[in-house]
Amino acid sequence: MERQSEFTLRRRVQFHETDAAGTVHFSRYLLYMEEAEHAFWRAAGLSIAPLEADYGWPRAAVTCEYRAPLRFEDEFEIHIRIVAMTQKSMRYACVLTLGDVVVATLTMTTVCVAKRPDGPARSVPMPPVMHERFQVARDAPLRG
Amino acid sequence: MERQSEFTLRRRVQFHETDAAGTVHFSRYLLYMEEAEHAFWRAAGLSIAPLEADYGWPRAAVTCEYRAPLRFEDEFEIHIRIVAMTQKSMRYACVLTLGDVVVATLTMTTVCVAKRPDGPARSVPMPPVMHERFQVARDAPLRG
Amino acid sequence: MERQSEFTLRRRVQFHETDAAGTVHFSRYLLYMEEAEHAFWRAAGLSIAPLEADYGWPRAAVTCEYRAPLRFEDEFEIHIRIVAMTQKSMRYACVLTLGDVVVATLTMTTVCVAKRPDGPARSVPMPPVMHERFQVARDAPLRG
Amino acid sequence: MERQSEFTLRRRVQFHETDAAGTVHFSRYLLYMEEAEHAFWRAAGLSIAPLEADYGWPRAAVTCEYRAPLRFEDEFEIHIRIVAMTQKSMRYACVLTLGDVVVATLTMTTVCVAKRPDGPARSVPMPPVMHERFQVARDAPLRG
Numbered sequence: 001m002e003r004q005s006e007f008t009l010r011r012r013v014q015f016h017e018t019d020a021a022g023t024v025h026f027s028r029y030l031l032y033m034e035e036a037e038h039a040f041w042r043a044a045g046l047s048i049a050p051l052e053a054d055y056g057w058p059r060a061a062v063t064c065e066y067r068a069p070l071r072f073e074d075e076f077e078i079h080i081r082i083v084a085m086t087q088k089s090m091r092y093a094c095v096l097t098l099g100d101v102v103v104a105t106l107t108m109t110t111v112c113v114a115k116r117p118d119g120p121a122r123s124v125p126m127p128p129v130m131h132e133r134f135q136v137a138r139d140a141p142l143r144g
Numbered sequence: 145m146e147r148q149s150e151f152t153l154r155r156r157v158q159f160h161e162t163d164a165a166g167t168v169h170f171s172r173y174l175l176y177m178e179e180a181e182h183a184f185w186r187a188a189g190l191s192i193a194p195l196e197a198d199y200g201w202p203r204a205a206v207t208c209e210y211r212a213p214l215r216f217e218d219e220f221e222i223h224i225r226i227v228a229m230t231q232k233s234m235r236y237a238c239v240l241t242l243g244d245v246v247v248a249t250l251t252m253t254t255v256c257v258a259k260r261p262d263g264p265a266r267s268v269p270m271p272p273v274m275h276e277r278f279q280v281a282r283d284a285p286l287r288g
Numbered sequence: 289m290e291r292q293s294e295f296t297l298r299r300r301v302q303f304h305e306t307d308a309a310g311t312v313h314f315s316r317y318l319l320y321m322e323e324a325e326h327a328f329w330r331a332a333g334l335s336i337a338p339l340e341a342d343y344g345w346p347r348a349a350v351t352c353e354y355r356a357p358l359r360f361e362d363e364f365e366i367h368i369r370i371v372a373m374t375q376k377s378m379r380y381a382c383v384l385t386l387g388d389v390v391v392a393t394l395t396m397t398t399v400c401v402a403k404r405p406d407g408p409a410r411s412v413p414m415p416p417v418m419h420e421r422f423q424v425a426r427d428a429p430l431r432g
Numbered sequence: 433m434e435r436q437s438e439f440t441l442r443r444r445v446q447f448h449e450t451d452a453a454g455t456v457h458f459s460r461y462l463l464y465m466e467e468a469e470h471a472f473w474r475a476a477g478l479s480i481a482p483l484e485a486d487y488g489w490p491r492a493a494v495t496c497e498y499r500a501p502l503r504f505e506d507e508f509e510i511h512i513r514i515v516a517m518t519q520k521s522m523r524y525a526c527v528l529t530l531g532d533v534v535v536a537t538l539t540m541t542t543v544c545v546a547k548r549p550d551g552p553a554r555s556v557p558m559p560p561v562m563h564e565r566f567q568v569a570r571d572a573p574l575r576g
Contacts, residue, residue, distance in 0.1 A: 015326060015337065016171060016319050018164035020216055020481065025160050026491040027462040031304050034459070038303060042361070049303060049360050049452060059458040063495045069553065072164055072337055073330070121501065159470060159481065160463050164337065170347040171322070174315035175448050182447060186505070193308060193447065193504050203314040207351045213409065216481055217474070265357065304459060306452035308504055313448050360452055 005137035006081035007040035013074045023069035030062060033094045033106050036078035044133040053115070055124055060089065060109040068103045070096075076103060081137040088112050088123045090134070149281035150225035151184035157218045167213035174206060177238045177250050180222035188277040197259070199268060204233065204253040212247045214240075220247060225281040232256050232267045234278070293425035294369035295328035301362045311357035318350060321382045321394050324366035332421040341403070343412055348377065348397040356391045358384075364391060369425040376400050376411045378422070437569035438513035439472035445506045455501035462494060465526045465538050468510035476565040485547070487556060492521065492541040500535045502528075508535060513569040520544050520555045522566070 011032060019025040041048050048057055070076060076098045084091035089111045096103040112126040155176060163169040185192050192201055214220060220242040228235035233255045240247040256270040299320060307313040329336050336345055358364060364386040372379035377399045384391040400414040443464060451457040473480050480489055502508060508530040516523035521543045528535040544558040 014319070014323055015163060016169050016322060019159060020162035020164070020166045021488050021490070022164045023490070026494065027160060027459050027466070030459040030462065031302070034304060035302055038361075047361060051359075056453050058453070058455070058501065059498050061495070061497045062458065063493070065493045066491050069490065071339075073326075073335060158463070158467055160466060165344050165346070167346070170350065171315050171318040174318065175446070178315070178448060179446055182505075191505060195503075200309050202309070202311070202357065203354050205351070205353045206314065207349070209349045210347050213346065215483075217470075217479060303451060304457050307447060308450035308452070308454045310452045315448060 001045065001133070003133060003135040004040070004044045005135055006079065007036060007043055009036040009039050009078045009080075011035065011076060011078060013070050013072055013076070015072050018072050023071055026064070026066060029064050029066070029096065029104050029106060032078050032096060033062075033080065033092070033108060036080040036094065037092065037108070037110075040080055046129065046133060055112055055127075056115050057110045058113055058121060060111050062106065062108050064104055064106045066104050068098065068101050070098060070103055074098055082134055083107075083137060084109075085131075085134065085136050087125045090126075090130075145189065145277065147277060147279040148184070148188045149279055150223065151180060151187055153180040153183045153222045153224075155179065155220060155222060157214050157216055157220070159216050162216050167215055170208070170210060173208050173210070173240065173248050173250060176222050176240060177206075177224065177236070177252060180224040180238065181236060181252070181254075184224055190273065190277060199256055199271075200259050201254045202257055202265060204255050206250065206252050208248055208250045210248050212242065212245050214242060214247055218242055226278055227251075227281060228253075229275075229278065229280050231269045234270075234274075289333065289421070291421060291423040292328070292332045293423055294367065295324060295331055297324040297327050297366045297368075299323065299364060299366060301358050301360055301364070303360050306360050311359055314352070314354060317352050317354070317384065317392050317394060320366050320384060321350075321368065321380070321396060324368040324382065325380065325396070325398075328368055334417070334421060343400055343415075344403050345398045346401055346409060348399050350394065350396050352392055352394045354392050356386065356389050358386060358391055362386055370422055371395075371425060372397075373419075373422065373424050375413045378414075378418075433477065433565065435565060435567040436472070436476045437567055438511065439468060439475055441468040441471045441510045441512075443467065443508060443510060445502050445504055445508070447504050450504050455503055458496070458498060461496050461498070461528065461536050461538060464510050464528060465494075465512065465524070465540060468512040468526065469524065469540070469542075472512055478561065478565060487544055487559075488547050489542045490545055490553060492543050494538065494540050496536055496538045498536050500530065500533050502530060502535055506530055514566055515539075515569060516541075517563075517566065517568050519557045522558075522562075 017024050017028045080094045083093045091109045094106040111123050113121040114124045161168050161172045224236050224238045227237045235253045238250040255267050257265040258268045305312050305316045326336050368380050368382045371381045379397045382394040399411050401409040402412045449456050449460045512524050512526045515525045523541045526538040543555050545553040546556045
């Protein structure tokens with residue numbers, strides 16, 4: 001299986017994702033990015049949260065720039081790609097598009113940490129299979 | 145400490161709880177009831193989900209009747225009371241009011257189950273402290 | 289186009305729908321039922337919330353019985369069917385299944401009301417096209 | 433009334449804000465920031481979304497850095513302050529703290545736009561009252 005660098009998820013806006021302004025609430029864009037991330041992992045034969053795992057993937061940082069609204073029943077695309085990968089972390093860039101319109105651009109850094117029921121998290125090297133299935137996207141720009 | 149039968153939580157509608165119809169999304173009423181339940185337990189000196197617990201409280205049944213809408217920044221009350229209590233389960237009745245207006249009436253049955261990472265849940269007797277802190281509300285009507 | 293009485297939506301559990309108990313939060317089942325309802329309407333060529341509509345569909349009542357948990361990445365089905373239909377309201381029954389397991393059974397009554405920016409809602413006859421596209425399901429039981 | 437530059441909201445983690453990792457889902461931090469923003473406006477005698485308004489405040493950009501987890505029933509603080517203000521936009525910085533621990537730092541830029549049922553949003557000067565009630569925080573650091 002070739003190593004994967006990017007993934008596109010097609011998704012429809014659900015009514016419960018809108019707010020009283022008539023458009024999608026700005027916090028939901030993070031849910032969209034995460035749904036694409038997890039679908040990306042599944043497409044690479046992996047789960048980000050297997051029941052038996054003794055590690056997890058908390059987020060270290062997120063950014064989002066909003067360019068156009070989304071409305072109920074809009075069918076949009078979430079393009080996610082790996083832009084950096086270390087022994088312990090991954091960084092994604094993500095673009096939401098509605099037809100030709102760029103709706104938002106996001107980034108997310110996520111870190112592999114040992115699961116501990118309480119106390120501070122400790123980052124650990126990610127499972128080796130990650131480097132067999134994923135790789136950083138080439139220098140092609142995110143769009144175009 | 146006297147055994148508790150009911151509790152009232154005052155709460156304001158948050159913007160992210162509304163939807164494109166301009167009012168609170170119907171699913172959020174369950175969140176409101178749950179927030180009141182957990183505040184009720186705290187007022188009785190208990191947590192519904194202590195870190196070290198080997199049991200949990202999944203829901204068995206919920207009903208909700210909607211009578212009036214809630215809008216952004218409305219300040220409303222959630223009245224919750226215990227209407228039944230067995231060795232393994234509790235049943236609540238709940239009323240949401242906005243001033244004199246009844247917004248919704250709800251019920252919820254929740255069951256004490258042993259925590260198991262996988263497989264079917266098994267109901268177990270609730271911790272004895274529950275019967276020391278809680279009791280079924282007397283026959284007084286929920287409102288009035 | 290034949291009048292429609294039921295619809296099935298296949299859906300995967302998203303991570304943000306789970307809670308600290310490790311399973312799907314009980315309020316999300318209402319979101320699942322609503323997503324199936326709206327997909328059902330789209331399959332019948334309708335939108336439940338067109339931009340230009342001067343009416344809406346607030347919920348009058350919901351019930352949910354929980355029988356089995358759902359976990360992250362479970363792929364389950366939402367079966368929704370019309371069990372009653374008047375001039376102003378519709379009533380659905382809904383079953384969530386994970387393979388052969390019944391996860392939950394729900395009902396929902398929704399009412400057609402005139403849109404008013406403020407003040408009490410007033411129920412109105414639903415658009416005639418509704419009766420051309422939808423009809424009550426026959427007496428076949430919901431499952432089997 | 434003196435012009436306001438900052439605000440602190442005390443808040444408890446609700447169970448429905450956690451996920452299967454046992455901690456608060458990363459998207460909820462945006463909800464916390466927004467709740468503090470709206471409480472800040474109310475403390476200044478304003479609503480961010482009055483029913484009769486012909487403008488709204490969509491978000492232009494958000495960032496969040498995550499430093500420590502939040503768990504069910506944690507009682508934490510959200511400190512929000514205005515770091516920039518133009519004729520058409522506001523920029524906030526926000527810190528979440530749990531006791532002495534910094535849980536997260538966020539920023540948000542929000543823009544005043546004319547409400548239009550459809551089509552692209554157009555930014556407009558914010559109502560003059562905004563400049564009477566709010567001002568950019570002095571150079572004091574956000575914490576300390």
